Amino acid sequence: MKAQKKDKQVIKSNKISRRTLLGGMVAAAVLPVNSIFAKHVQTGPHIAPEPPEDPTKTIGPGPSAQGKRSTFEHPVRKFSETSSRSPLQDFHSTITPSDLHYERHHAGVPAIDPQKYELLIHGMVERPMKFTLAELKRFPAVSRICFLECAGNFRGGKEELTPQEILGLTSQSEWTGVMLSTLFREVGADPKALWFLAEGSDAAVMTRSVPVKKAWDDAMIVYAQNGEAIRPEQGYPVRLLLPGWEGNMNIKWLRRIELSDEPYMTREETSKYTYPVKDRIRMFSFEMDARSIITFPSYPQKIMPGWVEIRGIAWSGRGKIEKVEVSTDAGKTWQDARLQDPVLSKAHTYFRHLWQWDGSPTEILSRAVDETGYVQPTLRQLAEARGTAMGGYHMNPITSWQIKTDGSTLFKPE
Amino acid sequence: MKIKIVVGTALLGLILFHQVSAQQPVPSTHKNGTSYPSRFGFGRLATTAEIALWDIDVRPDGKGLPAGQGDVLKGKVIYTSKCMACHGNNDTDLSKIKLPAPVLVSDTLAKSRPKAIGNYWPYATTLFDYIRRTMPYNQPGSLTDNEVYSITAYLLYANKIIKQNQLLNAKTLPGIVMPAKKLFIMDDRKGGPEVR
Structure with a gap:
């Protein structure tokens, strides 16, 4: 509501300004009016005039340097001091628009000059080397679509929660860069190196230890996201990409990699991103286990009796999604949802399931099965495996939506 | 004479290539059949002072x-x-x-x-x-x-x-x-x- 009000104000000032100009005011007077208007243009979210009654009778604006969303669409991240969440309920397929990709950083977004940027690789290597951004781009490039997900991605506790609030710390992009293995060959990685430290150049100087085998498997050093340079919040100019592994390890603003024969036990891999499992604390929990969420219908949407296409996303950090099962009777029976091709490894996979709602209250659920045979567990199964004090990391329980008689949808907290 | 040198250099290069690539933990042939050099020669050696700084x-x-x-x-x-x-x-x-x-x-x-x-x-x-x-x-x-x-x-x-x-x-x-x-x-x- 507030956003709409704002739009109208901006449109109003647009009209006034145009009239002022058409009115033929003296140049001296036009200038200040224009600069006041320019201020409005920069701060206001939308400047398009109200649409005409019949768009076929009015010539529209011509081409421009940069496209914008329709003035009727307002997908936004929901942000706190430390993170922002992707609006999963607003997405119709699996690529997250770059400006809606989730964020989690620990000391703000650093500003880095790409001309001065260098990546250092040293430690257990034949040749410690530095690479500029231009040099990284000279290496053979690879593009890959995969998801990123914060290891702490799950929130419950009340009925009035949107998919964004429950699970919005995951997003998906097409990333482009160089395979880390290519760089490890370039520096002559010592076969005895078992770990590498990845370090960011933000004010947290974020560090994580990563097994070297991930570098020989599918790790990448990426500089592009959905075809253009990576967004500052995603690590501009260069980040580490570890497909399927917890978000925190995918070090952004990457400046240094050091090969080593043992892990470094950094703060983020010991006192954070670890969780109680019975009477022990589990660390180095890298892969994100399979999960799914129905994004339509979801709170605060309302459905009508008749045909409803249930929609959502499923993903696994261990490979491809094998199938997604949907239940429309509170988990008593399950049917296979249709998966949208192509189903990619370690990637959000869109699923859809046609359902004829008879108007009676029920619960709808989805559960993901990945190619390793892992079936997304219930919260109870997770508690049985880990104990009840399992904390907030790597929680991937089946989530359920309640459908009320009036068609309203509410999250079912457990 | 010129041809000999070129051939000789190429042979030397091949020998060096094989020696270096034999030490690499990954094969130097890409999935699609194109062969990767063992090194591309991009980037530069980092100095001790540069490493110490970071x-x-x-x-x-x-x-x-x-x-x-x-x-x-x-x-x-x-x-x-x-x-x-x-x-x-x-x-x-x-x-x-x-x-x-x-x-x-x-x-x-x-x-x-x-x-x-x-x-x-x-x-x-x-x-x-x-x-x-x-x-x-x-x-x-x-x-x-x-x-x-x-x-x-x-x-x-x-x-x-x-x-x-x-x-x-x-x-x-x-x-x-x-x-x-x-x-x-x-x-x-x-x-x-x-x-x-």
Whole structure:
């Protein structure tokens, strides 16, 4: 509501300004009016005039340097001091628009000059080397679509929660860069190196230890996201990409990699991103286990009796999604949802399931099965495996939506 | 003559290529059949000074710890002026006050709360590494090595892990065994159908 009000104000000032100009005011007077208007243009979210009654009778604006969303669409991240969440309920397929990709950083977004940027690789290597951004781009490039997900991605506790609030710390992009293995060959990685430290150049100087085998498997050093340079919040100019592994390890603003024969036990891999499992604390929990969420219908949407296409996303950090099962009777029976091709490894996979709602209250659920045979567990199964004090990391329980008689949808907290 | 040299160079190149590539842990032929050189020749050697400037990490075995030392009393003074505003005064009960940063002091029992250095941090070297690289929050990376040793000493003392008179330096810090270390296990999930 507030956003709409704002739009109208901006449109109003647009009209006034145009009239002022058409009115033929003296140049001296036009200038200040224009600069006041320019201020409005920069701060206001939308400047398009109200649409005409019949768009076929009015010539529209011509081409421009940069496209914008329709003035009727307002997908936004929901942000706190430390993170922002992707609006999963607003997405119709699996690529997250770059400006809606989730964020989690620990000391703000650093500003880095790409001309001065260098990546250092040293430690257990034949040749410690530095690479500029231009040099990284000279290496053979690879593009890959995969998801990123914060290891702490799950929130419950009340009925009035949107998919964004429950699970919005995951997003998906097409990333482009160089395979880390290519760089490890370039520096002559010592076969005895078992770990590498990845370090960011933000004010947290974020560090994580990563097994070297991930570098020989599918790790990448990426500089592009959905075809253009990576967004500052995603690590501009260069980040580490570890497909399927917890978000925190995918070090952004990457400046240094050091090969080593043992892990470094950094703060983020010991006192954070670890969780109680019975009477022990589990660390180095890298892969994100399979999960799914129905994004339509979801709170605060309302459905009508008749045909409803249930929609959502499923993903696994261990490979491809094998199938997604949907239940429309509170988990008593399950049917296979249709998966949208192509189903990619370690990637959000869109699923859809046609359902004829008879108007009676029920619960709808989805559960993901990945190619390793892992079936997304219930919260109870997770508690049985880990104990009840399992904390907030790597929680991937089946989530359920309640459908009320009036068609309203509410999250079912457990 | 010219041809001979070219052929000779090519042969030498091939021999070198095979020698180098034999040491590589990955094959030099790409999936699509195009052969990769063992090196592309992009980038440059990093100098020792450049590496030293950025290589600030500290491992549990003490590798990376700098010269210098610190003690508990100096650490308490620095903590009071540079850390307390966010992390709180560890001497009083702050359970009802919301601090801008985590509480750092707990007892050493596994089940006790809050989860802090005394009951949840497995390595003492991590304290030094983390404080040096990013604290204090409003002036990251501004502490001297001696100040970091002292704050580390004070926090270990406040968490009842070292005595008040223990000096911390590159020799003594790696030897400190943290109470929580025995609780930590490597990831025991294995993939496949089992829920863990």
